[in-house]
Amino acid sequence: MALTSAQCEFFDLFGYLYLPNLLIEEIKWMTEEHRVVFEKKGLVHDGTKRSQIVPFIDQTERLCTLLDHPKVFEVIGSLLGDDFNYVGGDGNYYSGDTGWHSDGAHSVGLYAKFHLYLDPLTRDTGCIRVIPGSHLFGKWRECIEQVNRSDEVLGIDGRDVPCVAVETEPGDVVVFNHNIYHASFGGGRSRRHFDLNVGSRAKTEAEIAELDNYLHRNGKPRYYPRSQSVHSEVMRQTASPERMYHLEQVIERETYLWKSSQA
């Protein structure tokens, strides 16, 4: 499902896009795979805090095929270009509130999250909330950073910060720019979720430096020591040429960065 130019414009302007029912046909097996991944890893969620697995869709051959799925790559391709990079992702049982934050501050390149919950969520039960436009750099974004101290700076609780609460049913997808300020409030102790992180292919020197920064932090691979790469071996070994197209630049940069860190 390629997006319309109006949907792409909405995403560029507001920093997110809600796609109801996009993966409704897949929700049953994806939910089962989510359970299996946590079980196989022996990660028992007790509800006291977030339980997270990275990289996530990479853990099973079937979940990896999401990257090959026409509905997935057409949506991401429409927003980031068909040559986008897959840069990993996480699977979670979220517990309680998540305060206001952004997942990045990329002034070059475009990084986004293809984000889905496996439980129905409303404004007051932990759906994703976004501040439209907060992905854009400039004076506005400098000021909006203060929402993570809303009590102190604005005299309001985080849950009262003006925003769009994107209520979702299982099978719905929200894509958002990593730069956007987002949060969730009122969620239960066991909200099932996973995402795919994606970035536009790095072409200029500045974009390559940004990608390198994403892949290695403080001289170490992003998910280190849990994983040396943002992809799993399963993801790479079962890749068709079409999937490999979305992995190859990351493989090239990770190999280069790893060698440089060992030199």
Ligand SMILES: O=C(O)CCC(=O)C(=O)O
């Ligand atoms: O669902 C949540 O509590 C927060 C989600 C979030 O911040 C994220 O996936 O980046």
